Amino acid sequence: MSPAWESADPTRPRRRCERQLADDRPARCDHGRSGPPASPAGDPTSMPLPAPLPWTAPSHRRRAVPTRSIAVTAGAMAVAVSAWTIAHRRSPAVSAWRPPTVSGERLGRVWCRTGGSGSTGVVLLHGLVATGDVFGSSIDDLAERHVAAAPDLLGFGRSLDRQATDFGSDAHLSALDEAIDRACGDRPLLLGAHSMGSTLALRWAARNPTRVGRIVCLGAPIWPSSHAANEALGGMGPMARALLIDGRLAQSLCELNCAHRNLSGCVAATIAPRWPIPIARQASLHTWEAYVQAVHQQILHADWLPLLRRLDEARIPVEMVWGDQDPIGDVGYAKQLASEIPHLTVRRIGKADHTLPASRPRLLPSLLQAT
Template structure:
């Protein structure tokens, strides 16, 4: 079920499913929409109240004047969560949505129970060579052809606004993320770093993120890419539900892979 809520001048569209359990907030990747969570929404909603918004300038949520950053999008979501009165949420961010999730968790830990990043690094150096090449100037047309068809049918700003938001996205993607590993040491909530084994973030960087987190876990899904929630949707959903569980199993033989 889709709903709209206007907070601080931003009219945000969000999907809502489920009624019980801790609330969950799903943040889509850059250029995508809440619809990208089709593989997890109903599965998670069997146990949780699930919210999946379209971020500012994406999908059915309109754009506002000025540049866009992950920190700004995190501020939008903090205002939305406060207005809806969800209480602390399990926060899941995919790709650029993971960067937004980390900003939200670091700035507003009172709004977050646990946080999951999917295919997200904390610095440009953590990306693969292919990931960096995708954002190169010569590949701008490829990215435009990927995201324009998702934007034009839904945007309340009209299809002619796509070049405006696309320019904002490109700038943000090329300049971010620059959170850094040191910032993760101050994350006050449990966190799961999840990605495909052929993702846009190196496995070494993902492991370094998990090590930097005070209460971190690492999951690398075999046989998947940056689109891991689409490629193995049910498995990703099960991993999320397992991580959200209040009771976590005690590690019987910790041998230092995440601490050494």
């Protein structure tokens, strides 16, 4: 059925809507005159339909960009980057540390840098979430006169073992037995250690008292009790509490670290600007089992007093050294023990912190070789 305005009767008055539709039709130029197009024989059915209106996409209002927020964020990031850069460049450890050139290999369960020659062997044991590389050029200096060995402790660095679950003291000492025997043979030994490695150095010497001539510990995590250790570490700030005291949070962070080691290494370098970047990035090379057992057995529940007394009975000199800005360990307690144990000495180094192996690369060789 045709619309009413297309009725066969051209004389019928058009309705209002029809007039409006006709008025909306575009005008066309026809031989110099404007107006509605002519229809042959007055037939309205032959008149062209109005052209469709052009389609326009609906406009969507975009949220205004928070310019002020972007500026504040950019400013905060710039300040953070500047602060990290300043702290990193001013760090004595960053400027003094050089990577060791002594090569390494797998010696039993641990990877170990070893080199040099001489009648005496020197073994260097690193701290928590670190590797033997922390000793840097000290390894090279010692290898000039001794057989030097710097293992990555069991479960850490290139000794990372995803399948193992036992990283207790006995497992560590057994792994060290094999590595030291293969690297140094039956030579008498000097032991140098940093942080957590100090506990293992004392333990190994107590099991092998006839082989050890001297022990030097840098930044040893010594406290009179596990309660004192927990309080001291918990008071170092949220990061220390999260990583050393809060077991559930530490495990969650460690699992995240294990799933994204490369990214975690970069994060470690970001939050530790005082360390050389290659050293800081190695902090991600461990498993949760290796980490938590090391924290509990070598730091929180280490039996310092019995170990030091046994070494004193064996007449093995032990020297404990801290930087005057090092928050790790109770130096006062160590001095108290030194007043009671003849073969224990305590020393403090001015303008130094927990980065002593990297910031003072000649310190450890000089102390170990002192007569």
